[in-house]
Amino acid sequence: MGPLQRGGVTKMNTRVFSYINAWITKLQSRWQTIVIAIPFYWLLLFFLAPFAIVLKISLAESIIAIPPFTPLINFAEGGVLTIRILFDNFIFLMEDDFYVKTYLNSIKISGISTLLCLLLGYPMAYGIVRASPATKNILLMMVILPFWTSFLLRVYAWMGLLADRGTINNLLIWLGMIDEPIRMLYSEFAVYIGIVYSYVPFMILPLYANMEKLDTALHEAAADLGANPITTFLTVTLPLTIPGIIAGSLLVFIPAAGEFVIPDLLGGGNVLMIGRVLYNEFNSNHDWPVASAVAIVLLLVLVLPMMVYQYYQSRKTED
Amino acid sequence: MSQDIKNDENLWEVPNAVPLIKVQGVTKRFGSFTAVDNVDLNIYKGELFSLLGGSGCGKTTLLRMLAGFETPTSGTITIDGVDMTDVPPYERPINMMFQSYALFPHMTVESNVAYGLKRDGVEKSEIARRVDEMLAMVELSSFMKRKPHQLSGGQRQRVALARALIKRPKVLLLDEPLGALDKRLRTQTQFELMNIQDKLGVTFVVVTHDQEEAMTLSTRIAVMDEGSFVQIGTPTEIYEFPETRYVAKFIGSANMFNGRVTQDGADHIEISVNDLDTKFYIDHGASVRLNAEIWIAVRPEKIIISKTPPEKPGPNQLKGTIHDIGYLGNMSTYRVEMSNGMIVDVTAPNQTRYRSAKHDLDWDDQVYLSWAPSSAVVLQK
Amino acid sequence: MQRKRSTFLFSVMCFGMAFLYIPILLLIVYSFNYSKLVPVWGGFSVRWYGVLFESEAVWAALMLSLKIAVMNATFATMFGTLAGLALVRFGRFRGRLLFSGMISAPLVMPEVITGLSLLLLFITLNQLIGWPSERGITTITIAHITFSMAYVAVIIQARLAGTDQSLEDAASDLGAKPFRVMTDITLPILAPGMVAGWLLAFTLSLDDLVIASFVSGPGANTLPMLIYSRVRLGLRPDINALATIMILTIGICVVIAGWLMLRKQRQRDQDMQLAAIETLDREF
Ligand SMILES: Nc1ncnc2c1ncn2[C@@H]1O[C@H](COP(=O)(O)OP(=O)(O)OP(=O)(O)O)[C@@H](O)[C@H]1O
Ligand SMILES: [Mg+2]
Numbered sequence: 001m002g003p004l005q006r007g008g009v010t011k012m013n014t015r016v017f018s019y020i021n022a023w024i025t026k027l028q029s030r031w032q033t034i035v036i037a038i039p040f041y042w043l044l045l046f047f048l049a050p051f052a053i054v055l056k057i058s059l060a061e062s063i064i065a066i067p068p069f070t071p072l073i074n075f076a077e078g079g080v081l082t083i084r085i086l087f088d089n090f091i092f093l094m095e096d097d098f099y100v101k102t103y104l105n106s107i108k109i110s111g112i113s114t115l116l117c118l119l120l121g122y123p124m125a126y127g128i129v130r131a132s133p134a135t136k137n138i139l140l141m142m143v144i145l146p147f148w149t150s151f152l153l154r155v156y157a158w159m160g161l162l163a164d165r166g167t168i169n170n171l172l173i174w175l176g177m178i179d180e181p182i183r184m185l186y187s188e189f190a191v192y193i194g195i196v197y198s199y200v201p202f203m204i205l206p207l208y209a210n211m212e213k214l215d216t217a218l219h220e221a222a223a224d225l226g227a228n229p230i231t232t233f234l235t236v237t238l239p240l241t242i243p244g245i246i247a248g249s250l251l252v253f254i255p256a257a258g259e260f261v262i263p264d265l266l267g268g269g270n271v272l273m274i275g276r277v278l279y280n281e282f283n284s285n286h287d288w289p290v291a292s293a294v295a296i297v298l299l300l301v302l303v304l305p306m307m308v309y310q311y312y313q314s315r316k317t318e319d
Numbered sequence: 320m321s322q323d324i325k326n327d328e329n330l331w332e333v334p335n336a337v338p339l340i341k342v343q344g345v346t347k348r349f350g351s352f353t354a355v356d357n358v359d360l361n362i363y364k365g366e367l368f369s370l371l372g373g374s375g376c377g378k379t380t381l382l383r384m385l386a387g388f389e390t391p392t393s394g395t396i397t398i399d400g401v402d403m404t405d406v407p408p409y410e411r412p413i414n415m416m417f418q419s420y421a422l423f424p425h426m427t428v429e430s431n432v433a434y435g436l437k438r439d440g441v442e443k444s445e446i447a448r449r450v451d452e453m454l455a456m457v458e459l460s461s462f463m464k465r466k467p468h469q470l471s472g473g474q475r476q477r478v479a480l481a482r483a484l485i486k487r488p489k490v491l492l493l494d495e496p497l498g499a500l501d502k503r504l505r506t507q508t509q510f511e512l513m514n515i516q517d518k519l520g521v522t523f524v525v526v527t528h529d530q531e532e533a534m535t536l537s538t539r540i541a542v543m544d545e546g547s548f549v550q551i552g553t554p555t556e557i558y559e560f561p562e563t564r565y566v567a568k569f570i571g572s573a574n575m576f577n578g579r580v581t582q583d584g585a586d587h588i589e590i591s592v593n594d595l596d597t598k599f600y601i602d603h604g605a606s607v608r609l610n611a612e613i614w615i616a617v618r619p620e621k622i623i624i625s626k627t628p629p630e631k632p633g634p635n636q637l638k639g640t641i642h643d644i645g646y647l648g649n650m651s652t653y654r655v656e657m658s659n660g661m662i663v664d665v666t667a668p669n670q671t672r673y674r675s676a677k678h679d680l681d682w683d684d685q686v687y688l689s690w691a692p693s694s695a696v697v698l699q700k
Numbered sequence: 701m702q703r704k705r706s707t708f709l710f711s712v713m714c715f716g717m718a719f720l721y722i723p724i725l726l727l728i729v730y731s732f733n734y735s736k737l738v739p740v741w742g743g744f745s746v747r748w749y750g751v752l753f754e755s756e757a758v759w760a761a762l763m764l765s766l767k768i769a770v771m772n773a774t775f776a777t778m779f780g781t782l783a784g785l786a787l788v789r790f791g792r793f794r795g796r797l798l799f800s801g802m803i804s805a806p807l808v809m810p811e812v813i814t815g816l817s818l819l820l821l822f823i824t825l826n827q828l829i830g831w832p833s834e835r836g837i838t839t840i841t842i843a844h845i846t847f848s849m850a851y852v853a854v855i856i857q858a859r860l861a862g863t864d865q866s867l868e869d870a871a872s873d874l875g876a877k878p879f880r881v882m883t884d885i886t887l888p889i890l891a892p893g894m895v896a897g898w899l900l901a902f903t904l905s906l907d908d909l910v911i912a913s914f915v916s917g918p919g920a921n922t923l924p925m926l927i928y929s930r931v932r933l934g935l936r937p938d939i940n941a942l943a944t945i946m947i948l949t950i951g952i953c954v955v956i957a958g959w960l961m962l963r964k965q966r967q968r969d970q971d972m973q974l975a976a977i978e979t980l981d982r983e984f
Contacts (some may be wrong), residue, residue, distance in 0.1 A: 032790060037851060039783035040795065046846040050817030053824050089800050124716045127709040139713070141958045146720055148954045150907050152924050153943040156931050157723035160730060163935065167726055185851045197719065210863045217421035220388050223408040223919075224415045226436035232409075234474065235434075236781040239425045251808060258810020260910050265932060279910070282816060292820070295813050306808055313804045315795075 049300070058089055059290035089293035099294070102272040103301065109188065109273060110256035113195035117252045118245065120196065122202030123290075125244075126237075128204070129211040143204050155265050162190050162266070186268030194262040199255070201215055203248040211237075243312055249280025250309040254302050274298055329553075330363035331539065335402070338521055339364045340385065340490060345379050345394030354380040356546035357394070360492075365514055367523040369533040371569070372543030378526040378563040379418065381543075382492050385524065386415045399489055410440070414488040418477040418495050422467040428454070428478050429463040453481045456515070473504050480512075484519065493525045497532060509535050530570050542566050562699050564614055573616040576665045576690065577700075583609045588697070589634065590615060594659040600634035602692035613696040619664040621694035624653055626679055628687050635695070637663060637688040641680060646673055655686060663688060714880040724947060731940035739935070757926060758942065765906055765923040768837060771846040773902040779845065780852025784893075786859040786888065787853065789868075815914030818843045822915060835917030843915045844905040851904060852897035859893035860886075876917055879958070892961075903950060931973070954983040 093099045128139045146154065160168045162184040169181040184190055214237070222232040260275040267273065274294065282291040332335045347355040355377040362484035370378045383389045385396060403411060414435070422431050426623045432453055438448045454460045457477040467475055476496065484492055495503045495698035496512070503691045509532060516523055527533050533540050534554045541551045542565070550557060550566045561567035564575060578599065582589035588607060590599040590616075597617055607613055629636055637657060645652040651673065653665045665688060667680075680686065711816075719918055735742025786793075806814065821833055822839050832839055859898045867889070904913055908925040916925065930936050 004821050015743060024801065026813070030927070031882070031964055035782045036786045036790065036793060036799070039779045039786070039853075040802075041778055042800055042849070043783075043799075043846070046807060046818065047802055047814075050821035053820045054813075054817045094912060099786055107764045120712070120716055123712040127713040130598075130706070131951075137958075137962055139717075139954070140726050142720070144958075145951060145954055146724075148950050149724070149947045150924070150943070152907065152927055152931075153939075153946065154724065154910050154941065155929070156943065157727040159931065160726060160739055160935055160940075161723055163739060167735070170739055197723070197910055200720070215419060215421060217417045218423060219388075220408070221415075221417055221421035221423070221482075222434070223405075224386055224413075225482070226409045226438035228407075228409050229876060231438060236423060240423075249806065254808040256868060258812050261928075275750070278816065281452050283913070289818075291816060295816050298810065299813060302808075302810070306981075309808055310801055312803055314800055 013068060053294055054292045057289055058086070060289045077315070089289050090297070092290065093293055093297060095108045098272075099274075099277070102274050102277050103130050103297070104274045106209045106257050106274040108251050109191060109271070110195065110259070113192055113196040113256055114191065114201070114249050114253040117200045117203040118249060121200050121248060122241075122245070124200075125204045125207035125211055128208055140208070143208075146201055151198060152261060155261055156196060158190065158194055158197065158266060159185060162193070185266065186270050188264035188267065188271050191263050191271050191273070194266040195252075195256050196257065198262065199252040206247040207241065207244040208249065210241050210247075215242055243315075247309065247312050250305050250312075254305055254309070257302060258298055329538070330365070331361065336363060336384070338362060339366075339398040339399055340524070341395075342381075342385075343395050345381075345391045345396060347377070347384060347393045353546055355384070355391075358542065358547060360548070360551070364489075364522055365516075365520055366538045367513070367525065367536055369537040369540045370524065370526045370543060371528075371530060371533045371540055373569070374528070376543045377546040378543055379494055380493055380675060382415070382524065382526055383409040385490070386492055387415055395483050402652060412489040412490060414483040414486055414490075415492040416479050416483045416494065416496050418498070420467075420475050422475060422478055423480070427464050427466055428459060428470070431467070431478055432482045432485055434482065436515060439486070449485060453485045457481045457511075473500055473508070476500065476508070480515075484515065484521070487519065488521065490522045490524060493523060495528060496528055498528070505532070509638055511613065512536065524597045534570075540570075542569060561616060561695055564616070566699050567616040567696070567698060571618060572664060573618055574622075576615045576617070578613060578615060580607050580609050580613060582609050583607060587692070594661070595637065595657060597636060598634040599695055600692050601695050601697065607697065614692050615695050616698055617690055617695045619652065619666040622663070622690050623666040624655070624665045624667050624680065625687050625689075626684060629689055635690050635692060639663065639686060639688065641682055641686055644680070644682065651680075653686070654682065655688060714931075727940055728944045728947070731944040733937060733939065733940075735931060736937060750946075751938045752941045755938070757921070758923075759925040761921050761926040763836065764920065768841050768844060768922065769902045769905040771841050772848055772905040773898045774858050775841075775845045776848035776852050776901040780849035780897055781856050781894055783849060783853040783889075783892060784856025784860060785882075787936075788857050789865075789886070802940075803850050803853045806847040807854065809847075810906075811910035814847060815911040816848070817913065819914045837918035839915045839917070840922065841918065842899075843911050844908060847911070848901035850906050851900050854896075854898045855900065856890060856893050859890060863889050892921040899953075907908070925934045 038230070124143070128136055128143070131139055163169070164181040164183065164185065166185065169178075170185065172178045173181070216239070218236055219232055222236045223229075227235060258275040258278075259273060260279050261272050263273040263276045264279075267276075275298075278294045278298070280293055281287050281294060324467065334664040340360070340362040342358055345355060345358050346353065358381065370381065373380055380389060385392050385398075387403065387406065390404075398412060423434065426434070429450055433446050433450050436449060443448075450463075452459070454463060457480060459474060459477055462470065462474060462478075467478065480493075480496065483493075485620065497508055500508060512523070512679050513536060515521075516631050525533075525536060537554055539551060539553055542549045542557065544565055550562045553558075554617070557566065557570055561570065561573070566573065566612050567573040576590075576592045576595075578590040578592040579600070580588060586602065588601050588605055590601070590613065590635065591597075592599060628638075637655075639655040639657045642654050642656040642662060643654040645654075646669075647666075648669070650666050650668045653667065655663045655665060658661060729739075730739065732744050732746065733740075733742055734747060736746035751882055782784075783799070787796075787800055787803065818839075819835075822835060825831055826833065868881050868885050871885045872878070878886060881941055907924065908922075909928050910920045916922065921929075927939055927942065
């Protein structure tokens, strides 16, 4: 400001400058609050608040209108009646065999897929950690690369492989191992393949991060004290990689349980998974309250694993 | 300073004694880099053998080859008469204490110490008894249930020691075992180590950076440089008779003079030192040729410093002015500048109170230096 | 024993990589198939690329998706960086637990739930305040920012956690006010993370089908929505062509970016080694 004043700036102008200056100083002293506030309120509005609305609508009654649910204001009238209406959608879900079965099936499929991802991902992560630095970087890049390419298209790629007249069946027939095509697409098998294929990088990366941090001297110390490689693995490596196993498993299990694209494209109508049911309930049947109720129940099912994940995530950043 | 072996016999001096560890022509290369270069070494039962040398000279690599974590590029290692080439680390009668301690972070102190015995399938009650005994020895009995991250650096180090010792290995390898400790704890632990060694009769191979530590602990010291041994000997030999300038400089400090042999007798030699008009007389023979250029080392504490000139001029005498004084409490180091600009370090005990009236050595004083004919050492290179 | 275990690891690695890459390779190969039936080889041809380029619907969807992706990436990077900073550098503040929960939950939240809840939010808002009056590019972008910023925040957190707080401490010790510390030290440290975050947010947006289908309105068809509507009825050779173009474009970009980063890191390692050797030399 010094040179400006010398240039003959009016008193008024100086005052404006000092206001602005004061304002900037204030802003600077508050910058921490601002840094937190922007993302915080964004998430509050667009991430957390919507759940409240879902909850509200799941408690409403379905009507044929746009939007197709009863407005909230009606709740205030007649306490007893309201309560009956309130849980109608949830009671409907619990009583209908179809939904219960679908939830259980979703959990089964994503649970088994998680296990398969672990079986494939653990040795791969271990192999990457053990590789020489140059190879390690290439392998890591190869694991990360699928992240960047379209998920939908990668699932689509399996349609071509698994179809009745797809690559695998053609190959097997050509080899003379089978006469008739095997049914693979639109089956649970295809869904397992699709989930493992799409989610195995999510298993490998946390495991890799975990294993990379382990001091190799620990393995050597175990060997030095008489543990053969298998015992070393069981007593040292495995217990110390449990955080990675948990983080990776949850990163696979939770989104897989609500997966829509994979069961829809690879499972067709033959595999019941809750994500697909919810999507159809919403987009085809236009039963929004039931769809909301389905979402709330799915959220309740997944809330525990999510909290476990959250716990590990926060512990990791504190280290 | 050197420590006596129990049977009062230094096995390395006994002809035909069978070494416990026999390293023959061992080389280790990482790519094109040679970390250990054609090394031969015998270590005998009950020794406390130290490896000393600058950073990156291959000490850890040699130790890791003994433990079995690195395979020698060439050469053989024999332990107790068994060729170790195809023996994996977990079957060797050797245990190691790691530079980083490598305590298992998910196990308690007790499980850490018990780990080795469990792997050998020792009975549960026996394990418990020996763990108790071991932890009592390292004075950690009350810390049994703690995890490593709840211990101080010194306590961790003792757990690592207990864990490595509990299997009663024939050889214990220690990679800078006391590196993380403060001076007081270090001295205390040094004596503890020596006690343990006495009690258990284990052979120790210790890597260290600290020459004082090596002098205190060892039966013998090997000085390493760039992957090979420069000199192997008892602490006294290494200190009093360094063979090379590297050793003389690495262990303790030494004044180094460059000169020419003018007399070469059977029981003495005489050297004229370049640029200084004085002759050095050494009262032991050395394998030198007449007129050869050689190096001589004189330790600072062997030099007598005085303000009064010597009674009669002779060899082993120098004149200079005090350039600098380093006060160390019990003694002082005087840096004396010669007529040709060379600096000679001298240490002398502070027998009178420093800077009192009686303490007569001060900055810029002219002083006379002299030493006994037996004090200087002829160096090979 | 050592060798046996590494053959095991080696074979699993080979199997895993084959599993990850063979489907993509086949997808690309069949895009050059003349035949209309995808898995039946009818000779080499680029016919389906022609079909693809002539389709106006594909171009429209692509442009819409790119617009959304750019806006999303820019905002998500800004918000995500702020969030990451707050979580790593601000220590404890009120609402931290809720905040970190809201940051990490979108990473695992099933897309159907996020999509449904956002749609219901937009409808409710429309009823209450008349905004957004119609669903399309704006609502999709908002939805994408919401989950992409979580990914950016994770990248930023990782980058910040990996760097020494003492750099920032040194700056404030030398007299920089907190704001200056942020602009002089923290943001330059974060720059590579922000670039990575932008790219990730961009591809996440370009990739999303489920959430976009929920929050989109009539007429706004993103590229994934278009692809989905075509492939749900079976294999389509023109989609193979589209997939090839998308996968190769992104794949090449990622490989080049990764290679550049690797080279830079190797250069830095070398410099550090040289410096270390020089210091050693000077000491002896
Ligand atoms: N796995 C390896 N790959 C390549 N070079 C190595 C490897 N291990 C050690 N080296 C190199 O071998 C040399 C000797 O290493 P070593 O660890 O034995 O040194 P050291 O004497 O123990 O040093 P310090 O006193 O610093 O611990 C060093 O130059 C080191 O860089
Ligand atoms: Mg070392």
